[in-house]
Amino acid sequence: MGLGSFCVLIILIATFITWYGNNKALRVNHALGKDLKLPSLPKYYSFYAILWLIIPSIILILTWYIAKPLILDVLVLSFISEDTIKNFSGDPSMLVDRVKSINIERPFPGTDTNLIEAAVYLKKTLERVQTFTFLSILSLGCFLSFIAIKKINPAFRARQIVEKYNVAILLVCSVVAIVTTIGIVFSLIFEALRFFDKIPLFDFLFGLSWSPQMAIREDQVASQGSFGAIPIFAGTLLITIIAMTVAIPVGLTSAIFLSQYSSPMTRSIIKPLLEILAGVPTVVYGFFAAITVGPFLKGLGDVFSLNIASESALAAGSVMGIMIIPFISSLSDDVISAVPQSLKDGSYAMGATKSETVKKVILPAALPGIVGAILLAISRAVGETMIVVMAAGIAANLTANPLEAVTTVTVQIVTLLIGDQEFDSAKTLAAFALGITLFVVTLMLNLFALRIVHKYREKYE
Amino acid sequence: MNKNTRIIAESLKKRNRSESTFRLMGLLGIISAISFLVIILTSIINEGKKAFVSTQIKLDIFFDSKILDPSNSGKITEIENANYQTLIKASLLNFFPDVKTRNDQRDLLSMISSSEQENLMRTLTNDISLMNTKKEFWLKSSSKYDVINKNPEMIDFAEEDRLISNQQLFWFNELKKDNRVNFGFNKIFFTAADSTEPEQAGIWGSVMGSFFTLFVTLLLSFPIAVAAGVFLEELAPKNRFTHFIEVNINNLAAVPSIIFGLLGLAIFLNVMHLPRSAPLVGGMVLALMTLPTIIIATRASLKAVPPSIREAAIGMGATKMQTVTHHVLPLSMPGISTGTIIGMSQALGESAPLLMIGMVAFIVDVPESFLDSSTVLPVQIYLWKSTAARGFVELTAAGVLVLLTFLILMNSFAIIIRKKFEKKW
Structure with missing residues (x-):
């Protein structure tokens, strides 16, 4: 299951919840009789339920995409036999990168069969794990929103809460600008610091000669550039x-x-x-x-x-x-x-x-x-x-x-x-x-x- | 006349003179700015209009079954894999019977674009009854001849400076004398993606790439920017934190675009491992870049809605949120959409950040999804400009024309929306 079908599913579910929540609120209103009414309009109750579906889903999906590379590493390392890891000269993480880069349909001739198997295993398991994760996220969202619908009663003021959440969502959107600035600063500083590890800051700022093209191969003469x-x-x-x-x-x-x-x-x-x-x-x-x-x-x-x-x-x-x-x-x-x-x-x-x-x-x-x-x-x-x-x-x-x-x-x-x-x-x-x-x-x-x-x-x- | 009035009259003359020089200077400034615009546009249109047509050469092609289907099997696969080059060669040799040596024959054959072999194959497989008949075809010439044909002044160049040899020029002129050369509409330019051969390269691949990229940009930037604008203008308390957000937004609007590319490269590609060259990543980077533009436009048009509307709504018992979503936001939508379209047209013309995230690859397929490798219109222009072959110069200018057409369309759309829906309070 990809992200596309996940989005389609969640939209379908949200439509259903809107309809169901509205209906439920109307029924409650009806049952309360003439004198008493729910404190908020029915749509706020269904909106409240949808918030419980959408917000946890978004947070969990983002967590999944952040955690995915880590899961990949664990999966690959658990599959590859000890011997292959031992025989490999470099760091195990390089082995993982190599497995990830294998094209399963057309593996590069001469690739270690163990690695190809690992790549096939990786692809299959990853698909399965992802589908499982997505489905559990969806069911969690449904569960939460149905609890929210169950909560509909005259003592529950949905509008106030929904509006509070909406303001929070708007706030998060405006914080994107700050996040972008922080992202720019950090990505630049992080990589630039690695550069200044190799080349002193003073040489960079005050050096009179610029020829980075020399630094292609380490063994080359003047490989430093x-x-x-x-x-x-x-x-x-x-x-x-x-x-x-x-x-x-x-x-x-x-x-x-x-x-x-x-x-x-x-x-x-x-x-x-x-x-x-x-x-x-x-x-x-x-x-x-x-x-x-x-x-x-x-x-x-x-x-x-x-x-x-x-x-x-x-x-x-x-x-x-x-x-x-x-x-x-x-x-x-x-x-x-x-x-x-x-x-x-x-x-x-x-x-x-x-x-x-x-x-x-x-x-x-x-x-x-x-x-x-x-x-x-x-x-x-x-x-x-x-x-x-x-x-x-x-x-x-x-x-x-x-x-x-x-x-x-x-x-x-x-x-x-x-x-x-x-x-x-x-x-x-x-x-x-x-x-x-x-x-x-x-x-x-x-x-x-x-x-x-x-x-x-x-x-x- | 006494002395003082004379001095005043003289100084007045001087002052009036300096007044008119000053005025003239201002006029000169305007005129030079406008003439720059005119020069840029005319030079590009002059070069670019040539690429919309291409040189065609009329040849009589004989679909010889001895060449196409020597075993006489009648199988389509056999016919598909046959050597159509031989047909073109035979037809050319028919016209120039005295070309004998191998090298000369190869030079002669290079007159016709190699893409025509496939076209002939398509024509034949669609209508197999053409086998063993003779038919006239207007075949696309290769780019070198096309360039010579479009720029007649190049004929007088010395042989080594010209793209084709004297012998090739002679053949071409012979065909011309026989009325076998004309210009046809360059359909490939509008339907194909990039190619190594100028006459087979088209803009469609990058148009689709731009479309996918901008779609992602719009999808991300519009909701986030409108939300941020509404929050900052209508709901946010005035405190240090919101002030900090505002300063951030104003600064982001002035950050060089290439920095956003570096951000995309470091975060989206190296940390999040999203695919290189994909419209998805390009769209994300451009979304971050257009956010400030749309936020600022949103805030301006929210500000233009008179406070009486808000007061009336609140007086009727609406909450702050309801006032915004039911009244203020719908009223400011024309302004917001105008700002969004202008932001999108900026994003369409932007190329520097996309160079950083690998959307500069040479891509021969028209992209079909958000994850296919692709390039965008302005980057395609840059790529063609960096290619050495002479035929690409016209393509580049034509690409610029296509890009400008899209921009003009988007901007006039924005103007129409503004004129039609915007309310003056």
Whole structure:
């Protein structure tokens, strides 16, 4: 029995319980006569019963899926004969992994027959155990919900309890956000710590050479590879700076124009157009950067006899800048619109022109908000992946020249993790070390920016 | 005119000049932003529209029973396993009788896509009476010829820069002169999954992958996000804990998407041992990513419902929960669904986290369930872009067009819902 049929079954049972519980409550109501009634509507009684079916089932199912790998290990080890375990050179847990990976229909030629038997046994037993578990979970749920239905009487206030449970369920749903954050932090820290066991933190943060590709085989010369992340950080910084030099002027001027100069008519046309620019998937920008902008810049360089790499930082950075324009323009548009009218009126009353009002009154007043917007935009640029994966280089190159190819943190994470993965090598773990660096940096930027924007909003409310 | 008014008049001129420059700068900003959009779209449409048609070559195929069924058994299995390449070769050689050497014949044969052999087999097994008859077929050319045919400027390239040799170009031109070359609708692009040959690769596999992935995303993120939004906006007490939840949600909305991929890799794949490359895992990762978007949209549209509605319901004796589920939530549903669709369209365009959990594999089968290995639209675009063969450039652009079409559809749907159902209080 799979999870799918379990879900179907539980829905069927729930439908039945709703009907039965409703009926029962109505009957009780009827039996009580005219003067007395159940304190809650009938549907709350059946809802209460369903809670007793669903909540224990969900908890137990989750427990089952967490416990499943452990049960697998025990099953396999109990089946394989002592001799096989003794003869096996490595750790018994590796033997278990090997059994799990056997394809029963087409075993790899030369596999130990003992192991194949174990795999067949494992599959059969697992199916049986799972069906048994699912059925017992279901029957437990049914049992509990029927007890709940039995409890229907005038002294029992179902609505209050159901509502309390519902609030609890809603609370659990909102806690998912916290769980996700914790999950991110723990998964990153856990793997990153394993990386820093192999490579000292200092070497990672301040090393000048990055070439993880060497660390493929242990017996290779220079198998350690080198994991100095400075060239990657420098590349990320370079591309972010280029992106910002494109995005900030264009985004800011268009925000000012839209909020101060344009008629409502033009505004209603241009705003959606900018939103389209924001809605274009990053993979499309990446394609545009790689196919159109990169070759175009290279050709331009040939005209001026400059040597521009086809994966130059300039191509990736400027397209990333285009991507960020709507982000900056819409955020600063909000901020500029939030500047109170009284400030503007005061400025006009003193005889200032529109541009003088913008430059001397509105922008200084909105500056914290704009800085917040720019910080958020920087955090986006740093974390942006697809554009740089498609249009920037892979080799780490410590340079400040925008015409050369550089690499970024996100590009390295992707290149390190695509393809064969072995979770013990420093190479794959390095991706998590880079990941946690990225997470910490963007988190700082976001927290700081959100604080500024928040404070600013409060000031003018 | 006294001195002061002259100074003022002069400075006014200057100030007005700076006013108009400032205005011009703003205009320039807008114009450049819009022109970027136009440039991106036109360059992609220009490249992508070529992939919707493909070059076809008309050949007279003679279904020779000596080749297809030499033992004359009449068995379907025999006919199915026959060598259809020989038929195409014979037909081509009929047209170019002076091609003699083995290498030349192979070069000549490479003009026709190898997928056509199977098509011929299908045609014959469906209608066995075609045996020993001659029939005209429009056969799909291989990608190299297709590219040359679509980009005529490449004909003037030097032989080593061009995809096909001078000899091959000569044959192709001969066929063209005989009106045997035209463009047909590229059906394979809309029905097939990925392939190593550009002319046999299609987008359908990744469309289905995207569908399954987004289905999981919607199933997980919508209920959880609406529940969380309702709790935070309507029911939660204002204390430190709920404030912490809010800060968390706002932060998650700004976490780079690739970090969610790392989370999926470390937890869903390495700890929970869920299958790699499966839409299920992709959907789970994207659900976590879209949660903040939908929560924020839910809260905004709950906030837009006027307090008088709540007060009226509570005045009639409804509980807080009943007020929310019977009145506030239904009224804010249009806003919530608009936010959800926008969140879904973000998820549809997202690819970085899916690279981490192995949805970048080369997959030739159209996925049929949530556990089949598959890829999604944007990742397919990335994969094609990373392929060296020239024919994939057009496919990539066409894939982008398909992706953009879906996004436009979803967003206009969201706009329609908002326009039609949203109440202004």
